[in-house]
Amino acid sequence: MVEEESPTLKETHLEKSPIGIEGFDDITDGGLPKGRTTLVYGSAGSGKTLMAMEFLVRGAQKYDEPGVFIAFEETYDELVQNFDSLGFCLDDLVASKKMAVDYIYIDKSEIEETGEYDLEGLFIRLGAAIDSIGAKRVAIDTL
Numbered sequence: 381m382v383e384e385e386s387p388t389l390k391e392t393h394l395e396k397s398p399i400g401i402e403g404f405d406d407i408t409d410g411g412l413p414k415g416r417t418t419l420v421y422g423s424a425g426s427g428k429t430l431m432a433m434e435f436l437v438r439g440a441q442k443y444d445e446p447g448v449f450i451a452f453e454e455t456y457d458e459l460v461q462n463f464d465s466l467g468f469c470l471d472d473l474v475a476s477k478k479m480a481v482d483y484i485y486i487d488k489s490e491i492e493e494t495g496e497y498d499l500e501g502l503f504i505r506l507g508a509a510i511d512s513i514g515a516k517r518v519a520i521d522t523l
Contacts, residue, residue, distance in 0.1 A: 397445070397517065400438025401431070429454070430466075432519035437468045440478035445516035448509045449481045450502075453522055456483050480509040 396410035405411045412418045412435070420428045436447030451459060459481060460470045473479035482505060510518065 397439070398443065399431075399435050400442050401434055429521050432521050433459075433463055433468065436479060436517050436519055437463075437470075437473065439517045440473055446478045446480075446513040447517035447519065448506065448513070448515045449479065450506060450509070450518070450520045451481065451483045452486060452520075454483070456481050459483075477513045480513050480515065482506075482509055 395414040396405075396408070396412060397414045398405045398411035399408075420431055422428050433449060436449055439445040439447050449459070454462070463470050470479065470481060474481060484502065484505065506518070506520075509515065
């Protein structure tokens with residue numbers, strides 16, 4: 381009987397973007413995959429918006445990586461108020477072009493009636509926001 385060699389696992393390195401959330405970068409071995417999309421899923425109140433905003437704020441402050449936040453549920457003023465209470469001054473980051481925040485209103489009844497939404501306008505707005513500050517990080521909350 382001939383013994384077959386067992387296959388060896390090849391370890392590859394995936395470049396990461398640190399989030400800057402204490403402990404998170406440790407358990408993810410350096411942060412989120414750089415240059416890739418990451419979906420954060422959870423029910424209302426589970427912290428998706430907070431995680432996305434902290435990813436952008438810490439990226440701008442600690443790593444000099446400007447970020448874009450596209451919101452579908454909270455207006456700019458609501459976001460500023462919410463995150464000011466946590467010590468994140470969004471107005472300062474926006475004024476210094478380290479962050480761009482855009483609120484997009486979509487009437488849910490229009491989507492429910494037609495069953496479709498053209499994303500071209502979203503991509504144009506997103507591209508303009510990225511170009512306006514040279515963004516390296518993007519968060520879209522909540523599609």
